[in-house]
Amino acid sequence: MQDKKTDRWSEGLRFVQLTKIRAFHAGINRTPYEALFGCKAKVGLATSSLPQDVLQDIQTEEQLEEMIENVQTIPREETDSHLQETDTIAQEKKDETVLHDGRNQSHDEDMVTKEASISVICCVCLKETSGAYTCRNCGRKVHAICGHAIRDDRYEKMEGYEANILCNLCFNIDNAGKAKVESKLNLEIQEKRMKVDSDKQFLPARLGATVRVPVPDVDRGRGDARNLLAVVMSVRENGFYRLGTAQGVLNQLYARSGFTPCRKELIRIEDVPNQEIPLRSAAIAQSTGTRVS
Structure with missing residues (x-):
């Protein structure tokens, strides 16, 4: 807000959100951005998809906008030449001659093959490539240095380095799927760890x-x-307790940290009616008009 010289607090919400999603979360063992997109948050031109040699020549915003338009908008004739496939034109010239036995026989077949020039573009750096390497998932051409080499047991039988290479987009998609699974497992581990810490602080109730x-x-x-x-x-297997009152059984389970044991036994299990009631109804029924500490 100070940089923009404005008093509109809504302008700063996007920066607050970016700060929160870039912060490391101990529960999922990664940032929320990495858990959702499978890569680190991109901030600034250094983390953009533009080549590094191009970024060195950019000094103003106008140059950046012009460079982005040039990358995203490719001339039609250049696009056609880049995406053109091998075109084979066969021309057959047949000369038929009549043999002495009256049969026709075709001979002298001339094949004229013309191959069009091909220019393949890397899907990551947008530069020309030989087309030797292909992304395993999407099938687009990619440089070996631009792609990500992976190890997968399902593709060990495939020969060649190109069998285990991914482009940036497919690599991030795979990482996002793995990050979601790992984040869930890490949250379950955190839950068990918190439960153990809670059990150490509170003794089990009999x-x-x-x-x-x-x-x-x-x-x-x-x-x-x-x-x-x-x-x-x-007492349940997961450590939660079922509690009962003189008016009925409470309709929710309680952790050990949710109540405090008394020194004397004031209520017996036999005195609890066999019906479930909410906590509010039990509190109203037991209320005497005085505060019990």
Whole structure:
């Protein structure tokens, strides 16, 4: 906003978003941009697709716009010559002669073959290439130094280096798919790590123990109690607890950090009705008009 000398805060939202998606996320072990697009965020001309030798000659924005137009807009006659395939023109000249036995026989077939000149363009640097290397996924021609060499067991039987080369676009697409899978696995690992850290801080609650469950502000009135008394009815394999009150069984599971055990047993499991109720209904039913700490 200071550079643009404006007071419109919306102008800075794109820069804030760029800063957030470029920040390293410890949960997914990469930046959000890399998890979505499979490559690092492109900032500035150094990370653009323009060749480095061209960037050295650019000094103004007008030169940059002109260079982008020249790259994106190729003359029609040049495009036709670059994309023209091998054209073979066969001309047959047949001279028929009548033999002594009355049969016709064709002879002297002259084949005139004319091959048109071909110019193949690399899909990455947009320069002429011999066409020896092709992207494994899209099939477009690419330089060996412009492509990305990969190792895939499915293509080990294919001979030649060109069997395991990808252009930038296909390489980023493959990386994006792998990054999404790895990000999901990293989040699951983070979840387990947080669960282990939480279990170390809080001792497990025993079956039948009376616990104190805090009631959120949105679920209680001004005169309602801050806490709710419940009893541990069961413990799941994933470490979550099923709690019951004198009015019924709470319809949600609780982590160990979601309640505090009491010293005395005030509620028994046998006293819990066999019906599920939400936390708000249980808090209203147990409310006595005084704040219980």
